[in-house]
Amino acid sequence: MQKIEAVIQPQKLDAVKDALVEAGVAGITILEARGHGRQKGHTEFYRGREYSVDLLPKIKLEMVVSDDMVEKTVQAIIGAARTGKIGDGKIFVSKIDEAIRIRNDERGEIAL
Amino acid sequence: MRLSRVKVFAVLVGAVLLGSAVTPAHAQGAVSAVNNGDNAWMLVSAALVLMMSGPGLALFYGGLVRQKNILGTMMQTFAMMAVITVLWALVSYSLAFGDGGHFIGGLHNVFLHGVGLDPDPAYAATIPLQTFMVYQLMFAIITPALITGAFAERMKFSSMLVFMVLWALVVYSPMAHMVWGKNGLLNASLGGKIPCLDFAGGTVVHVTSGVSALVTALYLGKRVGYPKQPMMPHSVVLSFIGACMLWVGWFGFNAGSALAAGTLATSAFVATHFGAAAAAIGWSAAEWIRNGKPSALGAISGSVAGLVAITPASGFVSPMAALAIGLIAGVFCFYMVVKVKAIFGYDDSLDAFGVHGAGGTLGALLTGLFAKSFINPIFGAGKATGFLEGNHRQLLNQALGVAIAWGLSIVGTLLILFVVDKLMGLRVSEEDEQMGLDLSQHGESGYELEAH
Numbered sequence: 001m002q003k004i005e006a007v008i009q010p011q012k013l014d015a016v017k018d019a020l021v022e023a024g025v026a027g028i029t030i031l032e033a034r035g036h037g038r039q040k041g042h043t044e045f046y047r048g049r050e051y052s053v054d055l056l057p058k059i060k061l062e063m064v065v066s067d068d069m070v071e072k073t074v075q076a077i078i079g080a081a082r083t084g085k086i087g088d089g090k091i092f093v094s095k096i097d098e099a100i101r102i103r104n105d106e107r108g109e110i111a112l
Numbered sequence: 113m114r115l116s117r118v119k120v121f122a123v124l125v126g127a128v129l130l131g132s133a134v135t136p137a138h139a140q141g142a143v144s145a146v147n148n149g150d151n152a153w154m155l156v157s158a159a160l161v162l163m164m165s166g167p168g169l170a171l172f173y174g175g176l177v178r179q180k181n182i183l184g185t186m187m188q189t190f191a192m193m194a195v196i197t198v199l200w201a202l203v204s205y206s207l208a209f210g211d212g213g214h215f216i217g218g219l220h221n222v223f224l225h226g227v228g229l230d231p232d233p234a235y236a237a238t239i240p241l242q243t244f245m246v247y248q249l250m251f252a253i254i255t256p257a258l259i260t261g262a263f264a265e266r267m268k269f270s271s272m273l274v275f276m277v278l279w280a281l282v283v284y285s286p287m288a289h290m291v292w293g294k295n296g297l298l299n300a301s302l303g304g305k306i307p308c309l310d311f312a313g314g315t316v317v318h319v320t321s322g323v324s325a326l327v328t329a330l331y332l333g334k335r336v337g338y339p340k341q342p343m344m345p346h347s348v349v350l351s352f353i354g355a356c357m358l359w360v361g362w363f364g365f366n367a368g369s370a371l372a373a374g375t376l377a378t379s380a381f382v383a384t385h386f387g388a389a390a391a392a393i394g395w396s397a398a399e400w401i402r403n404g405k406p407s408a409l410g411a412i413s414g415s416v417a418g419l420v421a422i423t424p425a426s427g428f429v430s431p432m433a434a435l436a437i438g439l440i441a442g443v444f445c446f447y448m449v450v451k452v453k454a455i456f457g458y459d460d461s462l463d464a465f466g467v468h469g470a471g472g473t474l475g476a477l478l479t480g481l482f483a484k485s486f487i488n489p490i491f492g493a494g495k496a497t498g499f500l501e502g503n504h505r506q507l508l509n510q511a512l513g514v515a516i517a518w519g520l521s522i523v524g525t526l527l528i529l530f531v532v533d534k535l536m537g538l539r540v541s542e543e544d545e546q547m548g549l550d551l552s553q554h555g556e557s558g559y560e561l562e563a564h
Contacts, residue, residue, distance in 0.1 A: 044344065045403045047413060047463060048450025051342045 160364025171354025184549025314424025322469020391418020394442020
């Protein structure tokens with residue numbers, strides 16, 4: 001099992017969600033996040049005062065999938081979220097030791 | 113301890129009841145002079161002006177602060193609606209509009225003694241004096257509320273209450289008496305020595321509140337972290353709603369100042385609307401040129417600046433002059449807020465001085481320039497009113513009125529700040545300021561994210 005975390009542009013959420021369902025990912029968790037990588041922020045003016053906003057709104061997706069699903073999932077996210085410009089986001093993949101379904105204590109991949 | 117408090121309360125209630133028991137005998141006279149149409153308009157106008165404070169100004173200011181201070185900011189305005197009302201009934205109406213000297217009214221009308229349902233022809237011949245009283249009260253409420261924009265996010269609620277009560281007595285009442293009260297030094301319609309044209313409160317409301325705002329901002333000092341830390345408005349949406357309510361309420365403020373529902377009210381209504389529109393365009397154009405984009409906050413700030421500037425002029429100028437006054441005010445206040453504040457570096461948090469002090473001063477002077485006798489023959493039929501009509505002295509009179517308002521506001525406000533500072537301190541602790549006024553002063557949050 002591996003965890004896939006993806007930070008994407010907020011406006012790409014619907015496309016990514018659809019692509020993940022199509023790829024067969026069973027469940028995802030979504031967080032509204034703020035952050036920045038190489039993308040610079042922007043400036044806002046309020047009554048002539050300039051404010052630089054460098055933490056931009058992003059969406060963070062988290063999902064845990066079986067090992068054989070990892071590449072398919074990653075490609076689904078890339079395919080739906082890429083615009084080719086700075087600010088498209090990042091994907092992180094890490095190992096997961098255990099998954100437990102709270103409802104019935106199922107363990108392992110069956111709990112995903 | 114408890115008992116003595118109860119006793120004090122009982123004495124107060126007794127005094128109020130006594131006052132009300134005396135009034136009716138006076139009030140039963142001939143009410144035939146009352147014109148129901150005028151009275152209807154004036155009651156609606158009074159309600160409109162109250163709506164300018166809450167929710168209008170409370171939303172306008174509330175949106176401009178950080179979210180941890182929204183309730184604290186709104187409460188400062190709301191508290192005026194309660195506290196100034198009681199003060200007005202007990203004493204400050206009398207100090208503003210009671211018979212008295214050139215500078216302040218006497219104590220004949222304390223507890224509203226003698227303020228009945230008969231008109232007082234010196235003020236308004238066709239509406240009950242009580243209508244006039246309650247209409248003027250709404251002005252007395254919003255004026256100190258305007259000052260709160262200057263010390264936003266850092267003043268103790270308790271100290272603010274004491275400051276405002278003293279301010280209403282020491283600055284507002286004398287200024288209102290001088291400009292609008294019987295025997296007032298600057299009263300243009302009742303034969304004051306220096307007749308200063310102020311239809312709806314350019315000097316009485318906006319210069320006093322705006323200049324006092326600057327004094328409090330300087331005296332209290334900057335907010336912790338200003339100007340390094342970004343302090344963006346947390347919701348321009350709320351400010352937008354508030355500003356639009358101010359615009360609508362201002363029809364009661366200016367057109368209501370005709371104190372009747374006649375042609376003068378129409379003229380003031382039109383001038384008010386035109387001034388606001390032109391100023392929104394003026395501010396937005398200046399901002400568009402300077403920053404590349406016209407912001408929503410800029411457009412609404414411009415309209416408020418225009419409403420401020422047209423306030424003293426509204427019952428004296430033609431629609432075209434109103435457009436000119438608005439346009440000038442929009443551009444002028446934009447530069448006051450953007451440039452002048454940055455140069456001097458004071459933390460007038462919500463620009464109470466830049467909009468009300470600057471706009472009020474400009475409007476009062478432009479009133480002397482543009483006033484026309486065919487709109488309002490205040491000095492007698494056929495007699496020139498404003499500078500452009502040939503009454504050159506009027507510009508000087510306007511300047512004197514403005515100077516007196518500035519002087520009284522600076523001296524009075526400094527004095528009060530000093531006293532309250534020594535008595536109980538003015539600012540919240542740095543810790544409380546970081547926490548925000550909502551939690552530290554009122555024990556609640558405007559946005560309770562834990563409540564699902």
